[in-house]
Amino acid sequence: AQSVTQPDIHITVSEGASLELRCNYSYGATPYLFWYVQSPGQGLQLLLKYFSGDTLVQGIKGFEAEFKRSQSSFNLRKPSVHWSDAAEYFCAVGAPRPDKLIFGTGTRLQVFP
Amino acid sequence: GAVVSQHPSRVICKSGTSVKIECRSLDFQATTMFWYRQFPKQSLMLMATSNEGSKATYEQGVEKDKFLINHASLTLSTLTVTSAHPEDSSFYICSAPLAGYNEQFFGPGTRLTVL
Numbered sequence: 157a158q159s160v161t162q163p164d165i166h167i168t169v170s171e172g173a174s175l176e177l178r179c180n181y182s183y184g185a186t187p188y189l190f191w192y193v194q195s196p197g198q199g200l201q202l203l204l205k206y207f208s209g210d211t212l213v214q215g216i217k218g219f220e221a222e223f224k225r226s227q228s229s230f231n232l233r234k235p236s237v238h239w240s241d242a243a244e245y246f247c248a249v250g251a252p253r254p255d256k257l258i259f260g261t262g263t264r265l266q267v268f269p
Numbered sequence: 270g271a272v273v274s275q276h277p278s279r280v281i282c283k284s285g286t287s288v289k290i291e292c293r294s295l296d297f298q299a300t301t302m303f304w305y306r307q308f309p310k311q312s313l314m315l316m317a318t319s320n321e322g323s324k325a326t327y328e329q330g331v332e333k334d335k336f337l338i339n340h341a342s343l344t345l346s347t348l349t350v351t352s353a354h355p356e357d358s359s360f361y362i363c364s365a366p367l368a369g370y371n372e373q374f375f376g377p378g379t380r381l382t383v384l
């Protein structure tokens with residue numbers, strides 16, 4: 157069965173520091189991959205997605221993610237974190253279709269000034 | 270474009286009552302919508318797929334008689350939690366895919382509290 161793992165439950169960084177959130181998936185083929193952000197009590201906003209092609213994808217708010225087939229990973233990165241980035245981040249896999257999503261458990265990002 | 274709304278945003282009800290949550294695609298049509306529930310500090314779990322004009326498809330372990338789904342039109346799906354109990358308290362989120370975009374657009378969620 158398909159699954160998504162986000163190993164880091166909670167990450168704390170200082171404002172201006174770089175960020176990497178990890179995501180690993182289990183699926184027999186290349187799935188559709190997504191990163192979402194959720195602010196407290198809010199719905200989800202799509203940061204970026206990967207379907208095929210260039211394995212480094214750019215998203216909104218300065219985020220990027222890299223698909224590594226050999227590692228079954230799709231890690232999210234940002235070179236310089238802003239205090240407004242504090243939120244919950246979810247990696248999701250669409251398998252076999254992009255509209256049926258399996259979510260990871262999420263990583264809560266805390267940003268210190 | 271591609272906005273999904275939910276109503277109400279918050280609802281508190283007594284145990285044993287039923288609660289209806291609406292999910293609307295405001296500027297596009299959606300033959301399919303998805304319902305998720307999210308417990309505090311946990312991930313989203315897909316409950317069911319709502320299909321316009323036909324029965325909903327429920328995920329394993331979700332009671333279809335308890336969580337009634339009706340997809341009455343191409344822009345509206347409703348989730349009714351029947352005979353709600355405190356353990357049904359959760360954050361319910363709907364989403365709808367936009368044709369040609371290969372992604373879903375999520376509603377802002379509905380916080381249900383059952384006393």
